[in-house]
Amino acid sequence: MDTMEMMKSMSMDDMPQGMTMDMDAMQECMHAMNACSMAAAMCAGSDMMKGAEMAACCAMCSNMAEMAQATMHMMMRPAGMDMMVMQAMMTACMTMAKACSAECKMHADMDEICRYCAMACDDMIMKCEAMMASMAA
Amino acid sequence: MDTMEMMKSMSMDDMPQGMTMDMDAMQECMHAMNACSMAAAMCAGSDMMKGAEMAACCAMCSNMAEMAQATMHMMMRPAGMDMMVMQAMMTACMTMAKACSAECKMHADMDEICRYCAMACDDMIMKCEAMMASMAA
Amino acid sequence: MDTMEMMKSMSMDDMPQGMTMDMDAMQECMHAMNACSMAAAMCAGSDMMKGAEMAACCAMCSNMAEMAQATMHMMMRPAGMDMMVMQAMMTACMTMAKACSAECKMHADMDEICRYCAMACDDMIMKCEAMMASMAA
Amino acid sequence: MDTMEMMKSMSMDDMPQGMTMDMDAMQECMHAMNACSMAAAMCAGSDMMKGAEMAACCAMCSNMAEMAQATMHMMMRPAGMDMMVMQAMMTACMTMAKACSAECKMHADMDEICRYCAMACDDMIMKCEAMMASMAA
Numbered sequence: 001m002d003t004m005e006m007m008k009s010m011s012m013d014d015m016p017q018g019m020t021m022d023m024d025a026m027q028e029c030m031h032a033m034n035a036c037s038m039a040a041a042m043c044a045g046s047d048m049m050k051g052a053e054m055a056a057c058c059a060m061c062s063n064m065a066e067m068a069q070a071t072m073h074m075m076m077r078p079a080g081m082d083m084m085v086m087q088a089m090m091t092a093c094m095t096m097a098k099a100c101s102a103e104c105k106m107h108a109d110m111d112e113i114c115r116y117c118a119m120a121c122d123d124m125i126m127k128c129e130a131m132m133a134s135m136a137a
Numbered sequence: 138m139d140t141m142e143m144m145k146s147m148s149m150d151d152m153p154q155g156m157t158m159d160m161d162a163m164q165e166c167m168h169a170m171n172a173c174s175m176a177a178a179m180c181a182g183s184d185m186m187k188g189a190e191m192a193a194c195c196a197m198c199s200n201m202a203e204m205a206q207a208t209m210h211m212m213m214r215p216a217g218m219d220m221m222v223m224q225a226m227m228t229a230c231m232t233m234a235k236a237c238s239a240e241c242k243m244h245a246d247m248d249e250i251c252r253y254c255a256m257a258c259d260d261m262i263m264k265c266e267a268m269m270a271s272m273a274a
Numbered sequence: 275m276d277t278m279e280m281m282k283s284m285s286m287d288d289m290p291q292g293m294t295m296d297m298d299a300m301q302e303c304m305h306a307m308n309a310c311s312m313a314a315a316m317c318a319g320s321d322m323m324k325g326a327e328m329a330a331c332c333a334m335c336s337n338m339a340e341m342a343q344a345t346m347h348m349m350m351r352p353a354g355m356d357m358m359v360m361q362a363m364m365t366a367c368m369t370m371a372k373a374c375s376a377e378c379k380m381h382a383d384m385d386e387i388c389r390y391c392a393m394a395c396d397d398m399i400m401k402c403e404a405m406m407a408s409m410a411a
Numbered sequence: 412m413d414t415m416e417m418m419k420s421m422s423m424d425d426m427p428q429g430m431t432m433d434m435d436a437m438q439e440c441m442h443a444m445n446a447c448s449m450a451a452a453m454c455a456g457s458d459m460m461k462g463a464e465m466a467a468c469c470a471m472c473s474n475m476a477e478m479a480q481a482t483m484h485m486m487m488r489p490a491g492m493d494m495m496v497m498q499a500m501m502t503a504c505m506t507m508a509k510a511c512s513a514e515c516k517m518h519a520d521m522d523e524i525c526r527y528c529a530m531a532c533d534d535m536i537m538k539c540e541a542m543m544a545s546m547a548a
Contacts (some may be wrong), residue, residue, distance in 0.1 A: 048491075
């Protein structure tokens with residue numbers, strides 16, 4: 001089951017009239033958001049067992065997992081696509097990813113999952129920037 | 138079981154040092170976000186049965202439900218509180234609520250649940266504005 | 275904004291033909307699930323700051339919050355109602371609530387939020403039992 | 412970013428004492444749940460635009476997306492692992508997947524995304540069965 005292939009079934013024709021975006025960029029973005037959401041959820045689940053010094057990491061990764069997922073789901077609902085909302089949500093998601101990546105990097109030496117999570121955050125930020133650059137209403 | 142009473146157990150002492158916000162304003166905000174998330178989820182569930190002319194309403198309300206909830210959950214994780222992230226997420230949530238409320242008002246005459254949902258969105262926007270006005274880092 | 279009032283806009287007419295359940299019992303159940311999901315999310319957020327001895331509580335409450343919410347959302351989508359699925363999901367939710375309540379009760383003396391969470395779990399179990407007793411396909 | 416590789420960082424050592432399961436089977440299960448959750452979310456988002464005859468598909472796929480995700484997240488929180496809860500949740504998830512797959516297959520001829528979603532549900536059921544067969548407390 002290849003999720004990238006599934007996403008190719010989405011088409012620009014489904015988007016509200018007058019809205020422009022690069023569909024390939026959006027699909028790469030959704031893929032990166034999914035990977036980020038999974039990495040962050042795993043990181044948070046792992047942090048719970050490590051004690052209070054991982055409290056910020058656990059909370060930020062829990063937030064990240066939920067936000068990346070909500071943003072990806074928004075992209076999966078073309079009928080409700082709104083340029084202003086999408087830009088605000090992607091901005092929030094990228095702001096969270098920068099904070100989460102910075103936090104995870106502080107313990108990336110000790111924790112393999114934190115290292116993965118920071119990489120997934122950074123990759124998602126890059127894909128979001130590419131998608132936002134392609135958007136116009 | 139009174140959720141407002143539960144929320145009173147959260148205290149400013151749990152917030153990261155140097156961050157200031159009105160805890161009463163935050164609790165009212167969380168309460169409004171929960172009501173908005175429920176109203177939007179019910180509205181989306183009801184839209185599904187009404188046909189393609191409710192597609193935008195269904196998609197927007199589904200987005201609204203997920204975003205209001207993610208933002209409320211963020212407030213419930215004091216260890217990960219970050220002023221920049223919180224402001225970006227609240228901005229995204231309010232932008233969504235304005236779009237969702239405008240959509241729901243278009244069919245508020247016919248659909249009681251759309252009328253409720255628009256009211257819940259508007260109320261949440263007001264509570265978010267009050268909370269944001271009280272925030273400082 | 276009164277969420278109980280909103281829920282009264284749902285009607286048995288929306289349910290798939292041949293399915294029977296007490297709508298009042300379902301609305302009380304949804305209300306209890308929402309309260310439980312909020313209490314559990316707050317409990318998990320608070321646990322993160324308390325160290326590794328609260329790891330099980332944090333993980334179970336995070337699971338509880340997500341399951342209570344998914345079950346409540348299922349009730350908000352009448353078009354997809356399926357008796358076998360609903361019974362399996364409610365059974366899973368109640369099994370989780372029993373485990374979560376037992377865990378929270380172990381530290382209810384020290385933590386007010388754990389005490390609330392256990393109460394919210396117990397109340398939800400009771401409301402689920404009442405609703406399940408009223409269901410027939 | 413390879414999510415399968417990330418999941419390999421989870422280890423049996425993190426599981427509560429006395430619990431046995433095949434970690435490879437669990438990781439394959441999480442992978443299949445993620446693919447199923449994404450396919451179902453895309454299917455629901457697409458259904459919204461297709462009118463009332465897709466109401467059941469839209470509602471069931473929305474339920475499926477949320478349940479597969481909640482079950483996957485549960486597997487990512489080893490500290491809260493409970494055999495009874497896990498079995499009940501996996502049973503609920505498989506019951507939902509059977510109903511969702513049956514619904515999607517009814518319009519798999521017309522809708523590519525429905526065909527994908529049914530395949531993702533069926534694959535997840537298979538992986539859940541393999542994992543459940545490996546579990547013991």
